[in-house]
Amino acid sequence: MIQGALFLLWLALLVAGDTPVGRRLRAALVEAPARWLNRWSRGDVLLIxxxxxxxxxxxxxxxAEGRLFLSMVAPDVLAGASMLELGTLLDxxxxxxxxxxxxxIRGxxxxxxxxxxxRLPRSRRARPQRRCPANDDGDGPALTCAA
Structure with missing residues (x-):
């Protein structure tokens, strides 16, 4: 029954197009729910x-007892959720x-x-080797710096 009514409303919205009736249907069926849903925060969705x-x-x-319990407690939960901004607290x-x-985790x-x-064994570091200057014009054998 409800699906048929929603289908007919959708069809009327599609057929009406850019007429005054179509603009009113679009405002009522598309824009108003979109504005309402846009006000929801992430915390509200998480709370729901x-x-x-x-x-x-x-x-x-x-x-069966759960259905009875939920029917008794649901109005109080909804009143409490609407009274306090629980979405912000949940965020x-x-x-x-x-x-x-x-x-x-960092600590x-x-x-x-x-x-x-x-406790891990430390690796030995290699000593830096002495390098001969590139412009070695001194007297003596050529390989004295390499030692």
């Missing part, structure tokens, strides 16, 4: 996905986790190199 994953887990684990939590993880790498670098 997190809530959907939690609801799916509850439904999968609790089956801040994800950013903080990423920063602290990066710092811990772990430094600790490992400091801990195990002393």
């Amino acid at each position: 996905l997190l809530l959907l994953a939690g609801a799916a887990a509850i439904l999968w684990l609790m089956e 801040a939590a994800v950013t903080a986790t990423a920063v602290f993880t990066t710092l811990r 772990l790498r430094l600790w490992l190199t400091a801990r195990f670098a002393r």
Whole structure:
């Protein structure tokens, strides 16, 4: 039923083209939802996905009781989500986790190199060889510098 209505609206939008009715349909069916979706941040999308994953887990684990539980708790969750800007808080939590993880990995790498670098055998460095000057005009054998 709903798919048929959406198909008819889409067909009317396509047929109306650049007429006054077509412009109004485009404003109502395309531009208004696009403006509304453009206001969503990454945190809002992450919050919605997190809530959907939690609801799916509850439904999968609790089956019939999960449906009853979700029907009772859904209005409170939606009211709390609309009252607070939870998307921003979720963004801040994800950013903080990423920063602290990066710092811990860098600290772990430094600790490992400091801990195990002393145990590795050190390679001997070759002594730099003396080079003869290219304009050797001194007296004596020609190969005295090479020694």
